Amino acid sequence: MSVVTNTTTIGAIEAPSRRNTELAMLAFAVIIPVFAYANVGLAKDGSLPAGMLGYGVGLSLLAGVAHLMVRKFAPYADPLMLPLATLLNGLGLVLIWRLDLEPSITTAAVGGAMAPKQMMWSAVGVALFLCVLLFLKDHRVLQRYTYISMVVALVLLILPMFFPGVNGAKIWITIPGLGSLQPGEFAKIIIAIFFAGYLMVKRDALALASRRFMGMYLPRGRDLGPILAIWALSLMILVFETDLGTSLLFFGLFVIMLYVATERTSWVVFGLTLSAAGAVGVASFASHVQSRVDNWLNPLALKDGGVTETAQAVYAFGSGGLFGSGLGQGYSRLIGGIAPKSDYILATVGEELGLTGLMAIILLYGLLIERGVRTALAARDPFGKLLAIGLSGAFALQVFVVAGGVTGVIPLTGMTMPFLAQGGSSVIANWALIAILLRISDTARRPAPAPAPSPDVEMTQVVRP
Amino acid sequence: MNKPLRRVAIFCGLLVLALLVRVNWVQYVKADELSKDPNNRRVLIDRYAHKRGDIIVQGKAITGSKESKSGDFKFQRTYKDGPMWAPVTGFTSQRMGSNQIESIEDGILTGTDDRLFFDRTLSMFTGDKKQGGHVVTTLNADAQRAAFKGLGSRKGAVAAIDPKTGAILALASTPSYDPSLVAGNTDKDVENWQKYEKDPDKPTVNRALRETYPPGSTFKVVTAAAALEHGLYDDIDGKTSTPLPWKLPLSTKNLENEGNLPCEDATLRVALKVSCNTVFGKVGADLGNDKMLETAEKFGFNKQQFVPVRSNASVFSKDMDKAQTALSSIGQFNTAATPLQMAMVASAIANDGSLMKPYMIDRLTDPNLDLLEKTSPEEMSRPLSADNAQKLQEMMETVVKEGTGTRAQIAGATVGGKTGTAQHGVDNSEKPYAWFISYAKTDQGSPVAVAVVVEDDDANREDISGGGFAAPIAKDVMKAVLDSK
Numbered sequence: 001m002s003v004v005t006n007t008t009t010i011g012a013i014e015a016p017s018r019r020n021t022e023l024a025m026l027a028f029a030v031i032i033p034v035f036a037y038a039n040v041g042l043a044k045d046g047s048l049p050a051g052m053l054g055y056g057v058g059l060s061l062l063a064g065v066a067h068l069m070v071r072k073f074a075p076y077a078d079p080l081m082l083p084l085a086t087l088l089n090g091l092g093l094v095l096i097w098r099l100d101l102e103p104s105i106t107t108a109a110v111g112g113a114m115a116p117k118q119m120m121w122s123a124v125g126v127a128l129f130l131c132v133l134l135f136l137k138d139h140r141v142l143q144r145y146t147y148i149s150m151v152v153a154l155v156l157l158i159l160p161m162f163f164p165g166v167n168g169a170k171i172w173i174t175i176p177g178l179g180s181l182q183p184g185e186f187a188k189i190i191i192a193i194f195f196a197g198y199l200m201v202k203r204d205a206l207a208l209a210s211r212r213f214m215g216m217y218l219p220r221g222r223d224l225g226p227i228l229a230i231w232a233l234s235l236m237i238l239v240f241e242t243d244l245g246t247s248l249l250f251f252g253l254f255v256i257m258l259y260v261a262t263e264r265t266s267w268v269v270f271g272l273t274l275s276a277a278g279a280v281g282v283a284s285f286a287s288h289v290q291s292r293v294d295n296w297l298n299p300l301a302l303k304d305g306g307v308t309e310t311a312q313a314v315y316a317f318g319s320g321g322l323f324g325s326g327l328g329q330g331y332s333r334l335i336g337g338i339a340p341k342s343d344y345i346l347a348t349v350g351e352e353l354g355l356t357g358l359m360a361i362i363l364l365y366g367l368l369i370e371r372g373v374r375t376a377l378a379a380r381d382p383f384g385k386l387l388a389i390g391l392s393g394a395f396a397l398q399v400f401v402v403a404g405g406v407t408g409v410i411p412l413t414g415m416t417m418p419f420l421a422q423g424g425s426s427v428i429a430n431w432a433l434i435a436i437l438l439r440i441s442d443t444a445r446r447p448a449p450a451p452a453p454s455p456d457v458e459m460t461q462v463v464r465p
Numbered sequence: 466m467n468k469p470l471r472r473v474a475i476f477c478g479l480l481v482l483a484l485l486v487r488v489n490w491v492q493y494v495k496a497d498e499l500s501k502d503p504n505n506r507r508v509l510i511d512r513y514a515h516k517r518g519d520i521i522v523q524g525k526a527i528t529g530s531k532e533s534k535s536g537d538f539k540f541q542r543t544y545k546d547g548p549m550w551a552p553v554t555g556f557t558s559q560r561m562g563s564n565q566i567e568s569i570e571d572g573i574l575t576g577t578d579d580r581l582f583f584d585r586t587l588s589m590f591t592g593d594k595k596q597g598g599h600v601v602t603t604l605n606a607d608a609q610r611a612a613f614k615g616l617g618s619r620k621g622a623v624a625a626i627d628p629k630t631g632a633i634l635a636l637a638s639t640p641s642y643d644p645s646l647v648a649g650n651t652d653k654d655v656e657n658w659q660k661y662e663k664d665p666d667k668p669t670v671n672r673a674l675r676e677t678y679p680p681g682s683t684f685k686v687v688t689a690a691a692a693l694e695h696g697l698y699d700d701i702d703g704k705t706s707t708p709l710p711w712k713l714p715l716s717t718k719n720l721e722n723e724g725n726l727p728c729e730d731a732t733l734r735v736a737l738k739v740s741c742n743t744v745f746g747k748v749g750a751d752l753g754n755d756k757m758l759e760t761a762e763k764f765g766f767n768k769q770q771f772v773p774v775r776s777n778a779s780v781f782s783k784d785m786d787k788a789q790t791a792l793s794s795i796g797q798f799n800t801a802a803t804p805l806q807m808a809m810v811a812s813a814i815a816n817d818g819s820l821m822k823p824y825m826i827d828r829l830t831d832p833n834l835d836l837l838e839k840t841s842p843e844e845m846s847r848p849l850s851a852d853n854a855q856k857l858q859e860m861m862e863t864v865v866k867e868g869t870g871t872r873a874q875i876a877g878a879t880v881g882g883k884t885g886t887a888q889h890g891v892d893n894s895e896k897p898y899a900w901f902i903s904y905a906k907t908d909q910g911s912p913v914a915v916a917v918v919v920e921d922d923d924a925n926r927e928d929i930s931g932g933g934f935a936a937p938i939a940k941d942v943m944k945a946v947l948d949s950k
Contacts, residue, residue, distance in 0.1 A: 265468050350492060396477040400481075
């Protein structure tokens with residue numbers, strides 16, 4: 001340990017475990033949301049909120065237990081991911097609690113106060129995080145479940161079709177007594193496992209056994225088949241469940257993983273062509289897609305004589321300016337309904353924390369994605385590489401699709417901001433996602449086992465990579 | 466596999482960069498535009514989120530703020546003596562917008578004006594709530610009260626000006642409305658507003674600034690000024706060459722006087738005292754349209770005044786033939802004037818021929834009453850020479866001493882005035898408007914000139930009604946100003 005000072009996650013030999021770094025940063029990740037919590041209370045009532053102690057203790061407890069488990073079961077894991085996820089989750093809780101204080105949007109019709117539930121779901125998420133670390137000793141085990149994963153993912157995706165849609169999107173399933181779940185969030189992880197397993201096996205066939213056509217290498221039909229099937233599937237989800245975000249996410253995920261596996265740019269061109277064709281095709285007959293595009297092009301246009309949600313969100317961003325109004329002092333309630341707590345939670349960030357705060361949040365996401373991609377680079381096995389890039393790619397796409405939709409880079413699609421937005425399935429699934437990434441990075445950064453002591457040591461030269 | 470991985474990393478970086486660029490665009494570049502979008506409810510919420518600055522008369526606020534019971538808006542405007550001050554303040558309503566001073570000085574009152582930038586920045590650091598600045602008016606509370614009380618339940622308006630500066634001292638209009646009743650955001654406020662709007666008596670119209678009335682005989686003062694200025698007559702006690710009856714030029718009709726008046730070749734002084742139509746009609750015809758127009762416009766006719774609330778332009782027409790000019794010169798035909806305009810006429814004469822630009826905002830202050838901007842008196846024009854102004858003063862003082870305006874006499878002050886009864890309607894079918902314009906003078910010059918119009922008066926049709934109904938109001942207003950000196 002004293003010989004090599006290696007600060008990157010790449011670097012195989014005797015990498016420092018960085019657990020103490022993680023602990024120090026976790027302290028920040030807990031303190032910042034607790035301060036934010038106090039801030040909201042002071043802005044709203046002029047006094048420290050009553051739940052502050054409970055909230056602080058709860059968050060510290062979650063972070064502390066997670067840290068201890070990482071220390072024990074994944075000691076070489078990336079030190080940044082857990083603090084980043086904790087900070088985002090903690091800030092999300094504060095924002096939801098802050099929006100809960102607006103009586104006009106915390107009505108019984110939209111489910112009342114959400115923060116306690118979100119806190120509970122966060123606890124469940126961290127529990128799942130711990131389970132993954134505890135039971136998944138080696139991520140390569142997941143390879144065995146390649147085809148089972150495909151089936152599970154398909155089932156999860158198809159399930160919401162049998163449940164009534166909410167706000168025009170059929171992406172929920174309702175379990176009596178438990179509430180609603182968004183299977184798409186879990187399917188995202190499971191399908192990444194399937195892709196990683198499938199591509200690891202097929203990557204040579206896809207990369208090499210292709211015909212040259214107009215300067216591009218096109219794959220053989222039997223290799224192309226599953227890809228077309230996935231493309232068709234993502235479009236079907238789009239059409240039947242009116243879920244733009246998930247279909248975009250899955251397709252993008254697949255193109256990224258395919259590109260990484262085969263190292264062929266033609267796949268990207270091919271994928272983009274397909275998705276463009278699909279998007280244009282669907283947009284030309286699906287009215288809800290058209291209205292989303294309309295909203296995107298004219299965000300401030302009045303509809304039915306009133307200001308639209310989209311416009312309200314844009315106004316929220318605009319009024320935030322550089323430094324924001326301060327937590328608790330904005331008017332994101334004008335967006336109305338549950339939207340400010342889920343789809344438009346970034347609007348609250350933009351309004352109350354300003355450009356500065358919003359950029360900070362985006363950079364937090366950027367950092368988390370970067371740690372994921374770094375894990376992929378550091379992983380030594382192709383399956384781990386593919387899975388890590390798949391998960392971080394999915395995470396990146398989701399962040400971009402949601403944040404881009406809310407801020408108006410692209411048309412709005414119904415997805416949740418990971419960790420930040422209200423939503424049980426999202427929090428749980430993303431904690432699991434982080435756990436798998438941590439597991440991969442732990443394996444990647446774990447020092448190579450010391451060579452077994454050999455009596456012939458003087459005769460043999462050990463060559464280490 | 467690391468090469469495509471690095472490219473994917475770059476791609477992810479680009480996605481994040483795209484988000485960063487976009488939020489900078491929305492929150493920095495477009496922020497100003499968005500925060501001023503009229504559909505952005507935050508604009509309104511912010512407007513009412515803190516106490517609005519006050520409109521102040523003689524050190525006392527005539528407006529206030531109270532917390533709204535419900536809704537997004539925290540504070541709503543209240544008005545003290547709302548109906549009395551409504552022509553001065555205008556209103557600001559959470560539902561119906563705002564007008565007059567409330568609207569014109571909105572930036573100062575809400576605290577968004579650039580001149581309050583320093584205060585805003587300071588309160589950002591000290592954590593104080595944002596506050597609006599104040600508007601200090603030139604009005605005189607006693608004069609305003611006298612005017613409003615004097616008008617009472619009758620329809621009419623009063624405008625009083627300090628001739629030396631142009632500062633408006635009273636601005637009353639009746640029937641009036643209470644801006645407090647429309648300031649909120651409830652349906653009740655909307656109902657009240659609609660009730661006011663539908664009222665045939667038009668209580669929301671600011672009659673002192675926005676209603677033009679035929680000025681009747683009060684306009685003879687302007688005609689007299691024109692006669693002196695253009696050298697038609699020099700001596701106010703010299704005979705004029707006015708036959709009686711006098712036939713209107715290019716017409717077969719005689720111009721009649723109101724009653725059997727000694728108007729044949731009457732001096733200007735006598736003609737004004739008894740209000741001879743023939744004398745002043747002939748003066749107008751003799752001078753011609755151009756010269757009459759020149760003098761009238763120097764007094765402010767045909768031009769809107771901004772005090773800073775806009776007044777309607779008073780009218781003296783161009784291109785009239787001799788008969789029309791004659792009729793216009795006695796305040797009939799097309800001539801129309803706002804009460805403010807006629808107060809300006811009186812003030813120019815009282816101020817020895819110098820017409821000061823009327824204004825009613827003395828200064829704008831920050832929330833701590835520190836000065837931001839002060840209005841300095843400004844001469845608008847010189848409609849007549851000091852000599853001629855003094856001659857006119859003598860004539861107007863005669864009117865009050867022994868003519869039609871005796872009811873405006875004030876012990877201890879010299880008062881000059883002119884009555885008017887403006888007939889209107891087809892064949893004079895409607896009840897006339899009673900006018901009185903006047904000024905009061907002490908040893909230190911004249912502190913007040915006033916114009917009063919009472920619509921729809923129950924008076925008899927004689928010229929005396931201007932003196933009978935409007936003059937006492939003018940007297941009370943002038944007395945209030947004199948007493949407060």
